[in-house]
Amino acid sequence: MESNLELGKQSSPLFEYDGRVGELYGIFLSNLIFTILTLGIFRFWAITRTRRYIWSRLRFQGERFEYTGKGFELFLGLLVACAVVIGIFLALVTVGEILYLLTHVKAFLWVAIALCYLVTAMLAAGAYFSAQRYRLSRTLWCGIRGGMSGSAYDYGMRKLGYGLLCVLTLGQLIPWATLRLAERRINASSFGDASFHFEGRAGRVYPTFLLTLLLSLASLFPLGLLEWKFMSPLIALARHGKSSAHDALAGPAHAHAMQGLFLVYVLFVVGEILIQCFYTAALARHITGNTTLGGRLQFSSRVTGTGLLGLIFGNLLIVVFTLGLGYPLALQRVLRFLVRTLTVQGSIDPSVLGQNKQDGPGTGEGMLNLFDHGGMI
Amino acid sequence: MTQVAATYYDGRSAAAHAMTVYAQDRELLLCDRHGEIARWPLSALVFSESSPDGVVFVSCKNQPGRAAIGDVDFLRGVGMRGGGADRFRLSFWVALSVAVLLAVAVAVDRLPVVAARLVPNFIQSRLGRVGEDALMAAHHRCTVPAGQQSLDRLTSRLAQAAGLNSAPGAQAMPIAVIVIDDPRINAVALPGNHIVVMRGLIDRVEDSNEFAGVLAHETAHLAHHDPMQALLRRIGLRMVVTTLGFGNGIGDVAPLAGALLNLSYSRQMEDRADAAALTYLTQAGLRSDGLARFFAMLEKREDKSVIGFLADHPPTEQRRLEHPGSAVGASAMTVEEWKALQGICSST
Numbered sequence: 124m125e126s127n128l129e130l131g132k133q134s135s136p137l138f139e140y141d142g143r144v145g146e147l148y149g150i151f152l153s154n155l156i157f158t159i160l161t162l163g164i165f166r167f168w169a170i171t172r173t174r175r176y177i178w179s180r181l182r183f184q185g186e187r188f189e190y191t192g193k194g195f196e197l198f199l200g201l202l203v204a205c206a207v208v209i210g211i212f213l214a215l216v217t218v219g220e221i222l223y224l225l226t227h228v229k230a231f232l233w234v235a236i237a238l239c240y241l242v243t244a245m246l247a248a249g250a251y252f253s254a255q256r257y258r259l260s261r262t263l264w265c266g267i268r269g270g271m272s273g274s275a276y277d278y279g280m281r282k283l284g285y286g287l288l289c290v291l292t293l294g295q296l297i298p299w300a301t302l303r304l305a306e307r308r309i310n311a312s313s314f315g316d317a318s319f320h321f322e323g324r325a326g327r328v329y330p331t332f333l334l335t336l337l338l339s340l341a342s343l344f345p346l347g348l349l350e351w352k353f354m355s356p357l358i359a360l361a362r363h364g365k366s367s368a369h370d371a372l373a374g375p376a377h378a379h380a381m382q383g384l385f386l387v388y389v390l391f392v393v394g395e396i397l398i399q400c401f402y403t404a405a406l407a408r409h410i411t412g413n414t415t416l417g418g419r420l421q422f423s424s425r426v427t428g429t430g431l432l433g434l435i436f437g438n439l440l441i442v443v444f445t446l447g448l449g450y451p452l453a454l455q456r457v458l459r460f461l462v463r464t465l466t467v468q469g470s471i472d473p474s475v476l477g478q479n480k481q482d483g484p485g486t487g488e489g490m491l492n493l494f495d496h497g498g499m500i
Numbered sequence: 501m502t503q504v505a506a507t508y509y510d511g512r513s514a515a516a517h518a519m520t521v522y523a524q525d526r527e528l529l530l531c532d533r534h535g536e537i538a539r540w541p542l543s544a545l546v547f548s549e550s551s552p553d554g555v556v557f558v559s560c561k562n563q564p565g566r567a568a569i570g571d572v573d574f575l576r577g578v579g580m581r582g583g584g585a586d587r588f589r590l591s592f593w594v595a596l597s598v599a600v601l602l603a604v605a606v607a608v609d610r611l612p613v614v615a616a617r618l619v620p621n622f623i624q625s626r627l628g629r630v631g632e633d634a635l636m637a638a639h640h641r642c643t644v645p646a647g648q649q650s651l652d653r654l655t656s657r658l659a660q661a662a663g664l665n666s667a668p669g670a671q672a673m674p675i676a677v678i679v680i681d682d683p684r685i686n687a688v689a690l691p692g693n694h695i696v697v698m699r700g701l702i703d704r705v706e707d708s709n710e711f712a713g714v715l716a717h718e719t720a721h722l723a724h725h726d727p728m729q730a731l732l733r734r735i736g737l738r739m740v741v742t743t744l745g746f747g748n749g750i751g752d753v754a755p756l757a758g759a760l761l762n763l764s765y766s767r768q769m770e771d772r773a774d775a776a777a778l779t780y781l782t783q784a785g786l787r788s789d790g791l792a793r794f795f796a797m798l799e800k801r802e803d804k805s806v807i808g809f810l811a812d813h814p815p816t817e818q819r820r821l822e823h824p825g826s827a828v829g830a831s832a833m834t835v836e837e838w839k840a841l842q843g844i845c846s847s848t
Contacts, residue, residue, distance in 0.1 A: 141552055157593050157597060160597035160600070160601065161593070161596055161597050161600050162600055162604070165593060168593075175548070175549045176549055178549070179549035179550070180551075180552070186514075187551050187555070189548045189549075189566075190549075191548075264514065265509050265514035265515075265516065266510065266511045266564070266565065266566050267509075267511075267514045315514065471514070473513065473514035473516065474514070474515035475513070476513060476514040477512065478511055478512050478564070
C-alpha cells in the first residue's frame with residue numbers, strides 16, 4: 124500500500140505558518156464586540172473570519188490554503204440541526220402516543236422517550252464526523268478541496284457502542300476504541316483524489332494509558348485530603364448539634380466548605396488535563412505517525428508529553444489571567460506548536476493531484492454547534 | 501483595459517498555470533498562451549483573504565477555477581473591498597446589532613404589559629394567595645365579620661366603578677380584600693385581584709374617605725394589571741440576568757413570595773393609579789379628596805418608616821398637588837361602618 128513511498132527521505136515540516144498575533148487580535152476583538160452586540164448571532168461569522176485568516180497563513184509545499192466556508196452556512200447548519208432534532212422528537216413522541224392510545228401499553232411511551240435520548244446521543248456522537256466533512260470540503264489547496272465519505276450516523280452509533288464497551292471494561296478499551304474511531308474518521312477522509320490512510324495498534328499506546336489512569340486515581344488521594352480539610356469544620360459543627368452557635372458559625376463554615384469544593388473541583392479538572400498530556404501526546408504520535416495520504420505523504424508528529432504540558436499549562440494561565448482576552452495569544456501558540464511538531468516525508472506533485480469527487484455539504488457543523496460548544500475556530 | 505499576470509488553478513488538478521488576466525467591460529478575462537480560458541462577470545467575483553505578500557485568490561461563483569493575483573490596485577479596480585478582501589460587511593452587522601438591541605429594549609419594555617393580560621386567572625389567583633400567605637405568616641388575619649362587611653361593601657363599589665365586576669369574559673374577577681394585624685401603614689395589591697390592607701393604615705387615617713382613597717388607588721393598580729406586570733418584569737429581568745451569567749449562581753433566585761411583596765411600580769404606573777382612583781371615587785358618588793389628605797398626613801409624619809405605599813418615587817407632595825380630588829360627593833362609609841372597620845382586628 125505504501126509502495127511508491129520514498130522511505131528514508133529526510134522529513135520536513137508539514138506546514139509553514141506566518142500568522143501574526145496582532146492580526147489575530149484585530150479579528151478577535153471585532154468578533155467579540157459584534158458577538159456581544161448581536162447576542163451571539165455573529166458567532167458563526169466570527170468563526171469563519173478566524174478560519175479564513177488562519178488557513179490563509181498556512182502553507183504546504185509553499186502554497187497557501189484557502190478557507191471557502193461562509194458564516195451563513197454555519198448559521199443555517201444550526202437551524203437545520205435544530206429542526207431535525209425537534210422533528211425526530213415530535214415524530215417519536217407522536218408515534219409512541221398513538222401506539223399507547225391504541226394498545227394502552229404504557230411501555231410505548233417509555234420506549235419513545237428512550238429512543239429520543241438514544242437519537243440525541245447518536246447525533247451528538249456523530250457531530251464531529253460531519254463537522255470534519257464540512258471543514259475538509261471548505262479547505263482548498265491549489266484549487267483542490269478535501270472531502271469525506273461515510274455516514275455520520277454510522278460513526279455515531281459506533282461511538283456509542285464503543286463507549287458502552289469502555290464502560291463495561293472499566294475503561295480498559297478506551298485506547299482501542301479511540302484508535303478504531305480515528306481509523307473511521309481518517310480512512311473516510313481524502314484530499315483531492317488522494318485518500319488518507321491510517322491503521323492503529325492500541326497495544327502501542329496502552330502502557331501510557333494505564334500509567335495515566337493510575338496517576339489520575341492516585342491524584343484523588345491528595346485531593347480527597349484537601350476536600351476533607353475544607354469540609355471538617357462543617358462536619359464537626361453538624362456533630363455538635365444544631366442548637367449551639369448555629370447562626371454564628373454555620374454560615375462561615377458553609378462558605379468555607381463551598382469554596383473548598385470549588386477549589387478541589389478546579390484542581391481536579393486542571394490536574395486531569397495536565398496528567399493526560401502524556402497519553403494525548405503518545406496518541407497523537409501514534410495516529411499521525413501511521414497516517415499516509417495517497418501513498419505519497421507519510422506524516423509524523425514530534426509532540427512530546429512535556430511539550431504539550433507546557434503548551435496547555437501556559438495557555439491556561441494566559442487565558443485565565445487575562446479573563447479570556449489572551450485568547451489570540453493562546454491560539455497563536457497552538458498553531459506554532461502544531462507547525463513545529465507536525466512533519467512529513469515525501470511530496471505531492473500538484474499536476475497529478477486531481478479534484479475531490481464529493482461536492483461537500485451545503486451547511487455545516489449544525490449538530491456540533493447544537494450539542495457542543497464547537498470551539499472558537 | 502488593465503491587465504495583470506496571475507497563477508491559475510483550474511480546479512481539476514493542483515497544477516499551476518501561468519495566465520494573463522484582463523479587466524474589461526465588467527468582466528474578467530483569463531487568457532493563457534493559446535487564448536481565452538474563462539470570462540467571469542465582475543459582479544460574481546469572490547475574493548479570498550489576502551496573504552501577507554498581498555496575493556488574493558479570485559474565483560467566480562459556481563466556477564471551479566481560481567486565479568492567484570498579487571496586484572492590489574488591479575484587485576481594487578475589479579471590486580475587491582478593504583485591504584484583505586474581507587467580506588465582512590461592517591455596516592450590515594452594525595445595523596443588525598442596533599436592531600437586535602432595539603428589539604430587546606422594546607421586548608423588555610412592552611412584553612410584560614402584554615403578557616400580564618394573558619396570564620390565566622387561576623394562575624394569577626394562585627400567585628395572589630402565595631403573597632397573602634407570606635403576609636399572614638407574620639401577622640394573622642383580622643376577621644371581625646362586621647368590619648369585613650363594611651370593607652367588602654366599599655371595595656365592591658370601587659370595583660364596580662373600575663369595571664372589575666362587570667368586565668367582559670375571563671377578566672371579570674371580584675376583588676378579595678383582607679385586613680392583617682400589621683402595624684405598618686400600608687396596603688398591597690396582589691395578582692388575581694387580591695388586596696391586603698394592614699391594620700396600621702386603618703388606625704392612622706383620619707376618616708373613611710382617606711381610607712377609600714388608598715383603597716381606590718390599589719383597585720386602580722388591579723384594574724391596570726400592575727401587580728402582574730411588575731412581577732413579570734421582575735422575574736423576566738432576573739431570567740435575563742441569570743441567562744447572561746451575571747448572577748452568581750447558587751441561591752440567587754429570589755423566592756416568589758419575596759418578589760410578590762416587594763413589587764415596585766414605575767412613576768407612570770403610580771401616577772395613572774392616583775388619577776384612576778379619583779375617577780372611581782367620583783363614579784361611585786363618593787368624595788375624592790381623601791387620597792390627597794392621606795398624602796398630607798404622610799408628609800407630616802416625622803419618621804419615614806412607611807414602606808411600600810410611600811417608598812416609590814413620585815414625591816408625596818407632588819402626588820398630593822397633582823391629584824387634589826373634590827369634596828363633592830358622599831362619605832365613603834357611614835359612621836357605623838367606619839367604626840366596624842376600625843374594630844376589625846379587635847379580639848372577641
